[in-house]
Every structure is written in structure tokens, then in C-alpha cells.
Amino acid sequence: xxxxxxxxxxxxxxxxxxxxxxxxxxxxxxxxxxxxxxxxxxxxxxxxxxxxxxxxxxxxxxxxxxxxxxxxxxxxxxxxxxxxxxxxxxxxxxxxxxxxxxxxxxxxxxxxxxxxxxxxxxxxxxxxxxxxxxxxxxxxxxxxxxxxxxxxxxxxxxxxxxxxxxxxxxxxxxxxxxxxxxxxxxxxxxxxxxxxxxxxxxxxxxxxxxxxxxxxxxxxxxxxxxxxxxxxxxxxxxxxxxxxxxxxxxxxxxxxxxxxxxxxxxxxxxxxxxxxxxxxxxxxxxxxxxxxxxxxxxxxxxxxxxxxxxxxxxxxxxxxxxxxxxxxxxxxxxxxxxxxxxxxxxxxxxxxxxxxxxxxxxxxxxxxxxxxxxxxxxxxxxxxxxxxxxxxxxxxxxxxxxxxxxxxxxxxxxxxxxxxxxxxxxxxxxxxxxxxxxxxxxxxxxxxxxxxxxxxxxxxxxxxxxxxxxxxxxxxxxxxxxxxxxxxxxxxxxxxxxxxxxxxxxxxxxxxxxxxxxxxxxxxxxxxxxxxxxxxxxxxxxxxxxxxxxxxxxxxxxxxxxxxxxxxxxxxxxxxxxxxxxxxxxxxxxxxxxxxxxxxxxxxxxxxxxxxxxxxxxxxxxxxxxxxxxxxxxxxxxxxxxxxxxx
Ligand SMILES: *[C@@H]1O[C@H](CO)[C@@H](O)[C@H](O)[C@H]1NC(C)=O
Numbered sequence: 001x002x003x004x005x006x007x008x009x010x011x012x013x014x015x016x017x018x019x020x021x022x023x024x025x026x027x028x029x030x031x032x033x034x035x036x037x038x039x040x041x042x043x044x045x046x047x048x049x050x051x052x053x054x055x056x057x058x059x060x061x062x063x064x065x066x067x068x069x070x071x072x073x074x075x076x077x078x079x080x081x082x083x084x085x086x087x088x089x090x091x092x093x094x095x096x097x098x099x100x101x102x103x104x105x106x107x108x109x110x111x112x113x114x115x116x117x118x119x120x121x122x123x124x125x126x127x128x129x130x131x132x133x134x135x136x137x138x139x140x141x142x143x144x145x146x147x148x149x150x151x152x153x154x155x156x157x158x159x160x161x162x163x164x165x166x167x168x169x170x171x172x173x174x175x176x177x178x179x180x181x182x183x184x185x186x187x188x189x190x191x192x193x194x195x196x197x198x199x200x201x202x203x204x205x206x207x208x209x210x211x212x213x214x215x216x217x218x219x220x221x222x223x224x225x226x227x228x229x230x231x232x233x234x235x236x237x238x239x240x241x242x243x244x245x246x247x248x249x250x251x252x253x254x255x256x257x258x259x260x261x262x263x264x265x266x267x268x269x270x271x272x273x274x275x276x277x278x279x280x281x282x283x284x285x286x287x288x289x290x291x292x293x294x295x296x297x298x299x300x301x302x303x304x305x306x307x308x309x310x311x312x313x314x315x316x317x318x319x320x321x322x323x324x325x326x327x328x329x330x331x332x333x334x335x336x337x338x339x340x341x342x343x344x345x346x347x348x349x350x351x352x353x354x355x356x357x358x359x360x361x362x363x364x365x366x367x368x369x370x371x372x373x374x375x376x377x378x379x380x381x382x383x384x385x386x387x388x389x390x391x392x393x394x395x396x397x398x399x400x401x402x403x404x405x406x407x408x409x410x411x412x413x414x415x416x417x418x419x420x421x422x423x424x425x426x427x428x429x430x431x432x433x434x435x436x437x438x439x440x441x442x443x444x445x446x447x448x449x450x451x452x453x454x455x456x457x458x459x460x461x462x463x464x465x466x467x468x469x470x471x472x473x474x475x476x477x478x479x480x481x482x483x484x485x486x487x488x489x490x491x492x493x494x495x496x497x498x499x500x501x502x503x504x505x506x507x508x509x510x511x512x513x514x515x516x517x518x519x520x521x522x523x524x525x526x527x528x529x530x531x532x533x534x535x536x537x538x539x540x541x542x543x544x545x546x547x548x549x550x551x552x553x554x555x556x557x558x559x560x561x562x563x564x565x566x567x568x569x570x571x572x573x574x575x576x577x578x579x580x581x582x583x584x585x586x587x588x589x590x591x592x593x594x595x596x597x598x599x600x601x602x603x604x605x606x607x608x609x610x611x612x613x614x615x616x617x618x619x620x621x622x623x624x625x626x627x628x629x630x631x632x633x634x635x636x637x638x639x640x641x642x643x644x645x646x647x
Contacts, residue, residue, distance in 0.1 A: 059114035062453035087130035102129020132423030144442035161428025164190030170420025222258035277399035313371035
């Protein structure tokens with residue numbers, strides 16, 4: 001080794017800085033060149049931090065512990081595709097005919113909370129869209145309550161559009177592929193917004209027992225406007241409960257926001273009034289409805305001049321001095337001459353064009369002067385006789401009441417038409433409305449249990465992700481330890497520099513450039529192992545299951561805490577990959593759907609036997625990342641090696 005005693009005292013500091021810096025740069029370029037693997041590695045790191053961060057929130061597609069009339073999580077895309085029927089009907093609206101051409105997809109949410117939690121997403125805007133699914137067991141209104149619940153996420157917010165469901169009446173000829181706006185429904189329920197008009201519908205169709213026709217009954221507006229749900233892009237839970245006691249309750253995110261009686265709180269009321277006005281009753285000719293009348297006995301006072309005008313010229317005003325009353329405002333232009341081609345016999349006599357009178361330029365005014373108008377003190381207007389009480393006043397006339405010929409009394413409006421299917425028939429100006437976790441049951445406890453395993457789980461995951469900023473920065477730094485190097489440099493570098501320039505001056509001459517270069521290289525070599533590429537360490541840590549990795553990834557994705565910029569800076573390649581993946585999902589739903597299910601991963605193994613194990617082990621999303629087929633066979637081999645090493 002060189003003569004170390006001549007080394008500049010600041011050198012170790014500067015070297016440390018250079019090394020850390022280069023290690024950061026290198027670990028970054030590693031990440032860039034090995035997108036796929038490093039995505040996993042990031043996950044690994046996230047995974048560790050998440051375990052420290054009591055990461056125990058795990059989603060498994062729930063199955064209600066007792067049979068329900070209907071439930072749908074959309075996690076099994078194949079089943080959902082069979083079950084949900086997209087309408088091919090046309091909607092007729094006066095003269096116009098609209099097709100139901102909205103595009104529905106079974107998709108992952110934009111903001112993933114759980115890796116395998118799929119949903120139904122409306123992908124089009126400004127189009128009519130309708131989709132529906134039959135209940136497993138039709139719902140009949142007997143002695144048990146009806147509980148209907150589902151989740152909506154306005155992933156892009158909502159300007160104008162509905163996300164309500166229709167519980168379609170069970171009819172013998174129910175054709176779901178012809179579901180349209182006039183398909184009979186029993187209940188319509190859910191959020192709807194257009195501009196500032198925000199609604200949470202609860203409408204049911206009531207059958208008139210006299211003539212069998214149906215009429216819509218609307219609930220009053222909820223106590224709370226539930227506005228946030230349209231803007232915050234978070235999942236929201238809508239629940240309607242109808243009880244055999246004719247009570248209804250509407251909950252949003254578990255909060256009771258509307259309730260009442262089907263008998264008393266619906267508009268128009270279920271039961272018509274007992275009496276109505278007799279349409280044949282006529283007001284008697286002598287019926288005097290006038291409460292007060294003019295006093296005919298009083299006469300107009302003699303001095304009352306009805307003709308006096310309301311305004312008169314001010315008699316005290318005088319022509320202002322300097323007003324040239326004799327000068328016209330315009331005069332014929334003295335400089336003008338008749339054009340030569342003017343023929344007085346054809347064109348009439350010629351007159352010079354008018355110009356502003358130059359004499360008026362400096363005057364206050366020219367021409368006739370008129371006094372300004374003032375209020376006329378003698379103005380009285382039309383004379384009116386004073387009003388007196390009408391001695392013949394009989395009160396306001398109204399038709400007499402007769403028994404309502406259409407009267408009926410339905411004491412059990414709860415007993416609605418049986419429900420056979422659940423449908424969405426909507427139109428929105430904003431796309432990416434997400435629906436999830438439908439359930440129809442007559443047991444509140446089962447719905448609560450389902451909620452616990454779906455919405456509540458999701459909410460907890462979201463809450464955890466939005467905890468304190470410091471927590472998150474620490475967690476994030478723990479999962480990206482090189483950040484500590486950055487902190488060290490940012491704080492340490494000024495100190496090092498101060499030492500270098502203040503105290504190091506005397507030894508400058510002794511420093512040997514050759515030695516320092518040598519040492520530089522030395523240090524580089526020596527440091528290599530200790531620098532410990534985080535990459536390798538993580539490879540060892542990466543022995544975990546697919547679900548873990550995927551779950552951790554999701555946490556990573558849904559990491560709300562870091563500002564978006566931070567995330568983009570820190571993990572640009574991952575963001576990119578995600579985006580690419582998403583595009584794939586949208587464009588080619590069938591394929592990617594399949595890729596994410598375990599079964600199909602097996603199918604894929606037929607195609608590439610060698611990779612079959614990895615395909616199962618690697619989180620499905622990795623497959624979505626569009627990796628160009630490596631042209632360089634060595635690179636391909638390298639890639640594979642890395643993968644195998646993981647296991
Ligand atoms: C049935 O009765 C209701 C209420 O009286 C009425 O408005 C409706 O027009 C009737 N429908 C038919 C088809 O008679």
C-alpha cells in the first residue's frame with residue numbers, strides 16, 4: 001500500500017461520498033436493466049417492512065357461511081362472465097333509439113388494494129350500459145327482511161351519472177340480454193349525480209291492488225348528501241334494508257343516512273287518500289270570495305287632478321350661459337363641392353354633407369335647450385277608492401269531498417314483487433365506475449360477515465396506508481436502505497467539506513496523487529463486498545409465497561402515503577411496468593384474466609415447460625409486464641438464471 005500518512009484527511013470522507021453515490025447510481029441502473037426481477041425485489045423489501053408494519057390484512061375471496069340469494073365478488077372471472085349478461089337491447093326515447101353499448105370489464109381496480117380482488121368496471125362514458133345477473137334463489141317478500149348491498153368506487157370521480165342497481169322483478173319471460181330501461185324492476189337503489197344534484201335513490205314499484213298497475217314510490221332525500229363518495233375515488237358501501245314491518249333503512253359505509261316507513265315516507269304515498277274533491281262540484285255564482293272591496297261610498301276629492309304628469313321641466317332652470325341656441329349642431333360642409341358627375345335631373349338636387357358645427361366645439365351646447373325634468377309636486381295619479389271589508393265575504397270556495405273511487409289500503413307495501421335478478425342500467429359521463437361485492441340476503445348477520453371480509457378489510461388496508469407521514473417515511477426508508485446513505489450525505493457532506501477546507505490545508509503538499517489514486521482503486525475493490533448490492537441480499541430474502549409477494553406488491557402500489565412524485569422518483573420503472581400491465585388488462589381482458597388465475601398458469605406451463613415452475617411462483621402480474629423476447633440468447637439465459645436462483 002502507498003504511504004498512507006500523506007493522505008489528505010478529507011479523502012476518506014470524499015471517498016465515502018463517491019462510493020455511496022456510485023452505489024446508489026448502480027443499484028438504480030440495476031433496477032432499470034432488470035425490471036422484472038427488481039420489481040420482485042422491491043416487493044421483497046416492502047414485504048419485510050410491511051411485516052414490521054403489522055401487515056396482516058389479507059384478502060381471500062369470501063364465501064358466505066350460509067347460503068344467500070346472491071353474492072358476487074367478481075374474483076372468479078370465468079364464473080362472472082357466465083353469470084353476468086350484457087344487454088344487447090335498444091333504449092327507445094321518444095323518436096331516438098339508443099343501443100346499450102357501454103363496455104363492461106371484469107377488472108382489477110386502478111388502485112389495487114388486494115392483488116386478486118377483481119371487480120366489475122364500466123369502461124365507457126356517455127353511453128348507455130346495462131348488465132345483469134340472475135339471483136341464485138329468487139327473493140320473495142315474506143316474513144324476512146331484504147338486505148341488498150354492494151360497493152361502488154368512482155375511480156375517476158363522477159360529473160354526471162348513476163351507479164344505482166335495479167333489482168329486477170321475477171317474471172316468467174325475464175330475458176337478461178334484453179334488459180333495458182323499461183324492464184320491470186322491484187327496487188332501484190344507489191347513488192346518482194349530475195352536477196350539484198346528488199341523490200341516493202331508493203325507489204320501489206308498488207302494485208295497485210285495484211287495477212294491477214305499478215307506480216314508482218320514491219324515498220325522501222337522505223339526511224346526508226353523501227357527496228364525498230363521488231369525488232374521493234375510494235370504495236363506498238351501499239346497503240338497503242327493508243323489513244317486514246315496512247321500515248326501510250339506507251346505509252352508506254355502515255352509516256345510517258336515511259330511514260323511514262314505506263307507508264308514510266314515500267312520495268307519492270303508497271295508499272291514496274280516502275276522500276278526494278268532487279270534480280263535478282262547481283262554485284255557486286253568488287259565492288263572494290273577495291275578502292275586501294273598494295268603498296263605493298267615497299268619492300274623488302275635487303282637487304284630485306288625475307291628469308297631472310309625474311314629471312315636469314324644472315321651472316327654476318335657465319339656459320346656461322354660453323349655450324348657443326341659434327347654432328345648429330351640424331352644418332353643411334362649406335368646403336364641399338358638387339361632384340362633377342352629379343346630374344341634378346337624375347340624382348336630385350345636391351346638398352353638401354353635414355359636418356359638426358365648428359362653433360359648437362368650444363361651447364357648452366348648441367341647438368334648442370330644454371330644462372331637466374323634476375318630480376311633479378302636483379302629481380296624484382289615478383284616484384282609487386279606499387278598501388273596506390267585504391260584508392258578503394264567504395271564504396275561499398273549495399270543492400266538496402267525496403269518497404275516493406280509487407281508494408285502497410295496502411298495509412304491507414313490503415310485500416313487493418319477487419326479485420329475480422340484479423341489474424345495472426346506467427349512463428355516466430365519467431368512466432371507470434367500479435362495482436364490487438354484491439350481496440342479496442335475508443340475514444343481516446350474513447351480510448355483516450361478508451362486509452367484514454370485503455369492504456371492512458379494504459377500508460382497514462386503506463387506513464393503514466394513510467397513517468402518519470413520518471411512519472411512512474421511516475417504513476419507506478427501511479425498505480429502501482440506500483435512502484439512509486442519501487440522508488447521511490446530505491447531512492454529512494457539508495461537515496466533511498468544512499473539515500477538508502479548514503483543517504486540511506497544512507498537509508496539502510504532502511499528499512501524493514499517485515497514492516491517492518491507488519487507494520481509490522483499493523477502496524473500490526475493498527468496498528465491493530461490504531457495499532453489498534442490496535440486490536443480492538434481497539434475493540436471499542425472496543423465499544416467500546406468491547400470495548405474500550402479490551399482497552406486498554399491492555401494498556406497495558396502494559401506498560398512498562408517499563407523495564406521488566416521490567413514488568415516481570423512487571420507483572419509476574415499477575410504475576411504468578404497472579401501467580403497461582394495466583393497459584394489457586384493458587385491451588385483452590380474457591388473456592390477462594386467465595393469467596392471473598392459478599389454473600391458467602398451469603395451462604401456460606404446456607407452452608413453456610422449462611418455465612412452468614416459475615410461472616406458478618412468480619406473481620401473476622409479472623407476466624403482464626411486457627418483456628420483449630430477449631434477442632440476445634445470453635441475456636435470456638441470464639434472466640432465467642436469476643429467476644431460478646430465487647427459488
Ligand atoms: C290504475 O289506478 C291508478 C290510480 O287510481 C290510475 O292512476 C291508473 O291510471 C289506473 N290504471 C289503469 C290501467 O286503469
